[in-house]
Amino acid sequence: MxxxxxxxxxxxxxxxxxxxxxxxxxxxxxxxxxxxxxxxxxxxxxxxxxxxxxxxxxxxxxxxxxxxxxxxxxxxxxxxxxxxxxxxxxxxxxxxxxxxxxxxxxxxxSVEMHAIQTSGNCIRNISSDQWAGAAADELTDPRPWAELLRQWSSFHPEFSYLPRKFKIAVIAAEEDRAAMRLHDIGIQIVEKDGVHGAAFYVGGGMGRTPMIAPLIKDFVPLDDLLSYTEACLRVYNRYGRRDNIYKARIKILIHELGADEYRRQVEEEFAHVKSLGIDPPKAEYDRIAAQFAMPSLDLSASDEIDRTDPDFAVWVDQNVAAHKVPGHAIVNISLKPLGGIPGDASSAQIDLMADLAEKFSHDELRVTHAQNIVLPHVRKADLFAIWQALDAADLATPNLDLISDIIACPGLDYCSLANARSIPVAQKIAQRFSDPARQRDLGELKLKISGCINACGHHHAGHIGILGVDRKGTENYQLLLGGSGAEDVSLGTITGPGFDEDGIVDAIERVTDKYLAERTDGERFVDTYRRVGMAPFKEAIYG
Amino acid sequence: MVEHLQADGEEPCVTLDAFLEQSNATAVRLESDEDARALIPYLDRLKLIEVAFPKFRDGRGYSSARILREAGYTGELRAQGDVLVDQIGYMKRCGFDSFAPEKDLNPADVEAALSRWPEHYQAAADGAVPIWKLRHG
CATH class of the missing domain: 3.90.480.20 (Sulfite Reductase Hemoprotein; domain 2)
Structure with a gap:
């Protein structure tokens, strides 16, 4: 790294x-x-x-x-x-x-970390695929481009007082694990005629006006990646709305201009910006990329996993993903134990994960946008030892992408913007669906909770989304169905009137019961929803 | 025509509209929502362009400054308005070479702000050599 x-x-x-x-x-x-x-x-x-x-x-x-x-x-x-x-x-x-x-x-x-540009109306931390460099399905490692963008955007003199905050994600696989099209700029490294380039999706976002980013350019040569990004930002800095904080994100500019007109302006600006020589030479990309080279993995490692322990086998099936090198695997550590706060970890747990990374994962960890931790380069033969250590620290919950793997914002327990609490709702839902076999039967079900319309908990992108609002001084929870932040990106639809804290848990159970009754073989919740539509679910919820 | 009086002996800035109508002026003021590119045909003749920062959060002036410098403007480029010490470094990088803050700045703070960063990651309008170029010569 x-x-x-x-x-x-x-x-x-x-x-x-x-x-x-x-x-x-x-x-x-x-x-x-x-x-x-x-x-x-x-x-x-x-x-x-x-x-x-x-x-x-x-x-x-x-x-x-x-x-x-x-x-x-x-x-x-x-x-x-x-x-x-x-x-x-x-x-x-x-x-x-x-x-x-x-x-x-x-x-x-002292350990090469910082808090630079993690807030303010500037270019924020560049996000990426948590399996980058390890995923079996990636075209290339997207992180060298993310690092180039990090350096370019750090203390950028022209773009530190933008109309509003600005979030960029870079991925390089068809499967989108970073909610790329829900970013201000989503970049996907793609291949055309054997050459890599960057597809630019601009103007996505959640918040009170959720939008899926339209494709602005299908193939930007990688030598132009920074110039093209600079052109996208300059048009936004000059013409993004500054009269209303709720209309200041780039998605509103692009929505008002139309993607075609925005593209025209960016292309015009790019023709000029490209002449300024702001793109680093390939040698700089190579310098950075060399540091993201795959660690020297044991190519003779066995591909077998001893599944004798049934609890271990369940965890392997749910939380371990395919690595690009045989004999290896990607371990996903759930920070969603039953009764816990999604995304929280104690200092002892953080230390333990550091130990495991040093011992078993070539000293590397990842944080995921779903608020979990990843050990990206693990020998399959070491999985059992890792699982035992995680299990002893309450870090082996086998629920990746299941209904209790909930994304939740801090909500009214901490946040000064929130209208409602998120954490207790997440805990009650996890409690209601605490039977692991029941969760596995429900299959992939991404549940996301925000405590206000700013949507930090990604509720628009949840297969099931929950939005906490304040209704005449009491907390009220709206239910949304059918969102996705993945490559099948979509925005959820509100079912109807909201619920109180216990009512929302009951409503979710009626939704999952309806899914079980309606689904065909192999159909995920969101697939069933897309096939049958809102009406049957609405009837199940409200009668 | 609105005039903005400047220091003694200095020609007052005219508004962009006034300048475009009677372009014998040599000093012009650009509001934050005005298009800097409208001035590009006249840059040779201009001695002073004043760019307004009505609020420090309004960052359009940074783009205006870079656009003017990128188009070859070599005269005085002044940031006027809600100009705070913690913005001055960025303004200088975007090509501003004079500052007219509404509230006086402490000269020692200005000096500290301008000398804090020995190098910069990205190229801008101040001629600084970006770090990637320093790395590769």
């Missing part, structure tokens, strides 16, 4: 010094909270309901054991002994003191 050189290190060190100075000025009262706010936001520091929240970037979700251990250290030393992995492959700490923030950033910089 990518290692900082002296230039990268100097950038994060300068940022630590800058922020330490800004915090000092704030604590001394030299600048007001209003003036300080945009500065702390550029460093991932939010003021939440109870305390400051610090969001640490995990670029494209990739980190090593040493970095993971530092995340545990921060949880232990500066927070309440846990951290929360997010849908943008980052980690958040919910109980941070402002005066500790500079020391935390310095600790992060």
């Amino acid at each position: 990518y290692k900082y050189d002296e230039y990268d290190q100097q950038m994060v060190d300068a940022r630590v010094a800058e922020f330490a100075d800004q915090v000092k000025r704030r604590l001394a009262g030299e600048i007001t909270e209003d003036q300080f706010k945009p500065l702390r936001l550029m460093n991932g520091l939010y003021l939440q309901l109870h305390a400051y929240m610090l969001r640490v970037a995990v670029p494209y979700g990739t980190l090593d054991g040493r970095q993971m251990r530092m995340l545990a250290h921060i949880a232990r030393k500066y927070d309440r002994d846990y951290g929360h992995f997010t849908t943008r492959q980052n980690i958040q700490y919910n109980w941070i003191k402002l005066e500790d923030a500079p020391a935390i950033l310095a600790d992060l910089a």
